[in-house]
Amino acid sequence: MAAVQETIEQVRLIDVDQYKYGFETLVDTEKAPKGLSEDIIRFISAKKNEPDWMLQWRLDAYARWLTMQAPDWARVAYPPIDYQDLYYYAAPKKGGNGPKSLDEVDPEILKTYEKLGIPLREQEILAGVERPEGEPRKIAVDAVFDSVSVATTFKEELKAAGVIFMPISEALHEHPNLVKKYLGTVVPTTDNYFATLNSAVFSDGSFVYIPKGVRCPMELSTYFRINEKNTGQFERTLIIADEGSYVSYLEGCTAPMRDENQLHAAVVELVAMDDAEIKYSTVQNWYPGDAEGKGGIYNFVTKRGDCRGRNSKISWTQVETGSAITWKYPSCILRGDNSSGEFYSIAISNGRQQVDSGTKMIHLGKNTSSRIISKGISAGRSQNTYRGLVSAHRKATGARNFTNCDSLLIGDECGAHTVPYIETRNPLAQFEHEATTSKISEDMLFYAMQRGLSQEEAVALVVNGFVRDVLQQLPMEFAVEAQKLISISLEGSVG
Amino acid sequence: MAAAVHLMKTPAELALAETFAAAADRLPGTPDIAAGRAAAFAQFSARGLPHRRVEAWRYTDLRTLMRDAAPLAAPPDAAAKARAGGKGALFAAVAARRLYVVNGAFVPGLSDLSPEPGLAILSMAAALAQGDPLVAGHLGQVVPSDDAVLALNTALMGDGVVIHVAKGTALARPIHIVHVADLAAPAALFVRSLLVAEEEASVSLIETHEGPADIAYQVNGALEIVAGDGARVSRVKVTAEGSAAQHLASLSARVGAEAAFSEAGFVLGGALVRNQLAIRLDGADTVAHVCGASLLSGRQHADTTLVMEHAAPRCESREAFRAVLDGAARDVFQGRIAVRQAAQKTDARMMSRALLLSDTAEANAKPELEIFADDVQCGHGCTAGALDANQKFYLMARGIPATEAEALLIEAFVGEVVDQIEDETVRDALMGAIRAFLLARR
Numbered sequence: 001m002a003a004v005q006e007t008i009e010q011v012r013l014i015d016v017d018q019y020k021y022g023f024e025t026l027v028d029t030e031k032a033p034k035g036l037s038e039d040i041i042r043f044i045s046a047k048k049n050e051p052d053w054m055l056q057w058r059l060d061a062y063a064r065w066l067t068m069q070a071p072d073w074a075r076v077a078y079p080p081i082d083y084q085d086l087y088y089y090a091a092p093k094k095g096g097n098g099p100k101s102l103d104e105v106d107p108e109i110l111k112t113y114e115k116l117g118i119p120l121r122e123q124e125i126l127a128g129v130e131r132p133e134g135e136p137r138k139i140a141v142d143a144v145f146d147s148v149s150v151a152t153t154f155k156e157e158l159k160a161a162g163v164i165f166m167p168i169s170e171a172l173h174e175h176p177n178l179v180k181k182y183l184g185t186v187v188p189t190t191d192n193y194f195a196t197l198n199s200a201v202f203s204d205g206s207f208v209y210i211p212k213g214v215r216c217p218m219e220l221s222t223y224f225r226i227n228e229k230n231t232g233q234f235e236r237t238l239i240i241a242d243e244g245s246y247v248s249y250l251e252g253c254t255a256p257m258r259d260e261n262q263l264h265a266a267v268v269e270l271v272a273m274d275d276a277e278i279k280y281s282t283v284q285n286w287y288p289g290d291a292e293g294k295g296g297i298y299n300f301v302t303k304r305g306d307c308r309g310r311n312s313k314i315s316w317t318q319v320e321t322g323s324a325i326t327w328k329y330p331s332c333i334l335r336g337d338n339s340s341g342e343f344y345s346i347a348i349s350n351g352r353q354q355v356d357s358g359t360k361m362i363h364l365g366k367n368t369s370s371r372i373i374s375k376g377i378s379a380g381r382s383q384n385t386y387r388g389l390v391s392a393h394r395k396a397t398g399a400r401n402f403t404n405c406d407s408l409l410i411g412d413e414c415g416a417h418t419v420p421y422i423e424t425r426n427p428l429a430q431f432e433h434e435a436t437t438s439k440i441s442e443d444m445l446f447y448a449m450q451r452g453l454s455q456e457e458a459v460a461l462v463v464n465g466f467v468r469d470v471l472q473q474l475p476m477e478f479a480v481e482a483q484k485l486i487s488i489s490l491e492g493s494v495g
Numbered sequence: 496m497a498a499a500v501h502l503m504k505t506p507a508e509l510a511l512a513e514t515f516a517a518a519a520d521r522l523p524g525t526p527d528i529a530a531g532r533a534a535a536f537a538q539f540s541a542r543g544l545p546h547r548r549v550e551a552w553r554y555t556d557l558r559t560l561m562r563d564a565a566p567l568a569a570p571p572d573a574a575a576k577a578r579a580g581g582k583g584a585l586f587a588a589v590a591a592r593r594l595y596v597v598n599g600a601f602v603p604g605l606s607d608l609s610p611e612p613g614l615a616i617l618s619m620a621a622a623l624a625q626g627d628p629l630v631a632g633h634l635g636q637v638v639p640s641d642d643a644v645l646a647l648n649t650a651l652m653g654d655g656v657v658i659h660v661a662k663g664t665a666l667a668r669p670i671h672i673v674h675v676a677d678l679a680a681p682a683a684l685f686v687r688s689l690l691v692a693e694e695e696a697s698v699s700l701i702e703t704h705e706g707p708a709d710i711a712y713q714v715n716g717a718l719e720i721v722a723g724d725g726a727r728v729s730r731v732k733v734t735a736e737g738s739a740a741q742h743l744a745s746l747s748a749r750v751g752a753e754a755a756f757s758e759a760g761f762v763l764g765g766a767l768v769r770n771q772l773a774i775r776l777d778g779a780d781t782v783a784h785v786c787g788a789s790l791l792s793g794r795q796h797a798d799t800t801l802v803m804e805h806a807a808p809r810c811e812s813r814e815a816f817r818a819v820l821d822g823a824a825r826d827v828f829q830g831r832i833a834v835r836q837a838a839q840k841t842d843a844r845m846m847s848r849a850l851l852l853s854d855t856a857e858a859n860a861k862p863e864l865e866i867f868a869d870d871v872q873c874g875h876g877c878t879a880g881a882l883d884a885n886q887k888f889y890l891m892a893r894g895i896p897a898t899e900a901e902a903l904l905i906e907a908f909v910g911e912v913v914d915q916i917e918d919e920t921v922r923d924a925l926m927g928a929i930r931a932f933l934l935a936r937r
Contacts, residue, residue: 073550394854394855407864407866409866409868409869409871410869411869412836412839412868412869412870413836414867414869415865415866415867416864416866417863417864417865417866418862418863418864418875419861419863420860420861420862420863420877421859421860421861422858422859422860422861422862422877422879423857423858423859423860424849424851424857424858424859424879424880425856425857426851426854427851427852427853427854427856427880427881428880428881429851429879429880430878430879430880430881431877431878431879431880432876432877432878433860433862433875433876433877433878434874434875434876434877435862435864435874435875435876436872436873436874437864437866437871437872437873437874438871438872438873439869439870439871
């Protein structure tokens with residue numbers, strides 16, 4: 001019952017202001033001129049001191065992007081985005097070549113992360129987590145502030161294990177061959193409108209390489225923060241797990257409360273070689289806009305994992321509570337024989353949020369398996385859509401998929417939708433899909449309230465049970481965070 | 496990516512435009528109907544044949560599948576009419592009132608038009624020409640749609656059957672519309688029918704579609720059903736077109752309160768078959784059962800696209816679909832349960848299952864839930880796979896040969912949906928057709 005107790009506590013402690021990460025950090029920033037053009041791309045590339053091939057790669061993507069049109073198939077509605085009215089690069093001002101150590105980082109920024117509960121000092125651990133007996137659990141953090149990475153922790157310790165964990169802009173200089181070999185091989189520059197835009201203007205993100213046979217000694221995490229006005233954040237994450245390695249990676253996001261919509265178009269690429277495993281967890285809590293739908297982040301993200309090797313495994317876990325609009329489909333390409341993909345998702349929408357999220361499991365190899373567990377909760381006047389594809393190609397003999405999508409509706413003005421695509425081209429592939437939509441039953445609420453819980457507490461209790469399957473997949477540190485988030489997101493949706 | 500790119504007209508689209516230009520003046524209908532035809536063709540023409548970028552046609556790319564458009568079929572001659580008399584044999588055991596539509600034209604001479612109180616049967620061509628108020632009041636308005644194939648039907652519809660069942664009338668016999676294509680060369684048939692069952696009326700409709708093998712004829716059929724409050728309406732449709740035929744059919748049904756509606760569709764023949772069903776439950780406390788099965792082999796392509804719209808409170812719907820796929824057949828099932836905000840207390844369940852019997856068969860399913868009301872119980876399930884090896888082993892261990900064991904399991908698999916049909920003689924006839932498919936496999 002501890003988890004339930006926790007939720008009830010949280011519901012009780014909720015501030016009037018529900019989005020507690022909505023503050024702004026006042027730091028001097030250096031921005032690229034507004035708008036998007038070849039010059040801006042050259043500017044970004046020059047800022048990062050990138051090699052020529054990288055600039056060319058960006059320019060090719062930009063040329064391609066100019067010929068593309070924004071996708072319109074998702075169940076989301078938003079006014080057309082003026083791509084010339086955005087800043088594509090914003091970075092906190094710094095002297096010289098950037099901070100050598102944490103002491104050189106702007107104290108305002110450090111304070112920001114402190115407020116957000118993100119440990120940038122290595123002796124700290126994630127707020128809200130009790131220290132287990134003995135050694136504290138360590139988490140390495142890469143903190144991305146607008147367009148640049150401001151700090152990366154535990155670099156030395158990771159280096160000793162052979163793990164490369166650094167901002168992708170640094171990796172371009174230190175490990176150019178690795179970046180060149182893998183960048184764009186999972187999500188090509190031509191993939192889709194937002195991925196192509198990202199390829200042209202991406203500014204920072206994390207690069208992770210786990211060498212053969214290494215089990216990454218600690219959790220890796222990146223914490224994304226949008227701070228500047230009118231900026232878009234375009235980060236690019238690339239994680240490569242070489243043969244027999246293992247890594248667990250966490251990602252968190254927040255942004256200040258603003259009346260205008262801000263664009264976040266990220267690309268995440270995962271590559272798992274033979275016998276490797278990548279576990280990728282996201283707690284997405286961008287500013288969702290106010291109750292009337294004013295402001296908030298447009299979260300248009302392309303995430304894809306490639307199980308390139310035999311027996312490889314990629315697992316996506318996401319808790320989506322923020323963003324005005326979410327358009328996101330973390331996918332697995334199950335190329336290697338016996339590889340497996342997992343997708344666990346909790347998507348919560350309230351107010352006027354619109355969520356269109358799901359996954360793609362593309363079975364190419366033999367005996368590949370995938371599992372999809374998606375829990376959508378819509379409240380207020382939000383629209384919440386699960387959209388997923390499971391496909392088995394001709395050679396995917398023995399492919400196996402199980403999909404379960406449940407939606408919960410709270411209130412009579414919201415919508416919950418399920419749009420799965422199931423494509424089978426192999427008789428020995430076995431796919432099962434089930435989906436249900438329902439509301440919290442009066443009986444359950446009555447039962448809980450009759451035992452002395454308030455209505456809000458009772459709802460929290462039921463919701464907790466509803467999402468439990470997914471929460472259990474999160475690393476412990478995030479599970480606690482996520483549970484709090486869920487109760488906060490649903491605040492005000494009952495009664 | 497968005498499909499705003501201007502597409503070149505395909506040969507089929509150009510041929511359709513020519514056909515329409517040439518035929519517009521002689522197609523039946525009052526000036527109002529003619530204006531409706533022109534508007535419908537303009538709507539079709541603006542977007543052309545649906546292709547894979549059109550979400551509802553994602554898996555049936557008509558732009559590529561329909562290479563050309565055949566000319567409109569000529570009215571049937573006496574010999575064709577005579578041959579048609581023996582068709583519809585699948586349901587010979589069902590004591591039904593048989594109506595014949597040959598090459599797209601209603602043939603009163605062949606049809607059983609013996610009077611029955613409360614029942615009126617009319618040719619669609621005549622109804623259009625006379626400006627029949629029933630047709631004028633319902634045509635194209637039962638479930639409004641912007642589908643291109645339905646628009647094409649509205650533009651080019653030639654004939655069909657109009658059935659009116661008066662308030663409180665329970666028909667003594669089912670009505671069996673026997674659609675026959677009797678052609679020696681490719682031709683196009685645009686058939687439009689309307690069934691209006693007034694309050695408390697009870698009617699059971701059977702439709703069969705047959706035609707010659709190896710002739711690439713094209714059928715574009717549309718049926719609109721209006722079921723009033725308390726009505727009981729059921730339809731069973733068997734698509735057994737010739738091996739080279741294209742069959743595109745649209746059903747639009749609007750069902751009133753406290754009614755019972757059932758629809759069962761079986762696809763046994765045709766090179767390309769698409770059955771699109773738009774059913775709207777407009778009144779409270781109605782029960783709807785929709786089921787179907789496709790038995791495909793060779794290079795057949797069958798598509799069932801269903802939209803079950805719950806627009807009123809406390810309705811219940813059940814949808815069950817099966818596909819058995821051999822050879823390089825492709826099956827598509829798209830089923831959407833849409834629950835409007837007013838439709839509280841909806842109870843809807845949809846299940847679709849595909850059985851792949853060969854290495855080259857393909858099954859695509861898209862079961863959707865679109866829900867805007869909070870107090871609902873909705874679910875869907877979907878499976879795809881081969882026959883269960885354990886079940887087959889169990890039967891073989893008891894001395895049943897492998898092919899026999901498979902046939903038994905397939906029969907049971909499809910039987911689950913056939914069982915939902917109320918009329919026993921109809922059920923038996925369908926099981927007979929399924930056994931014939933299984934025999935042909937051996």
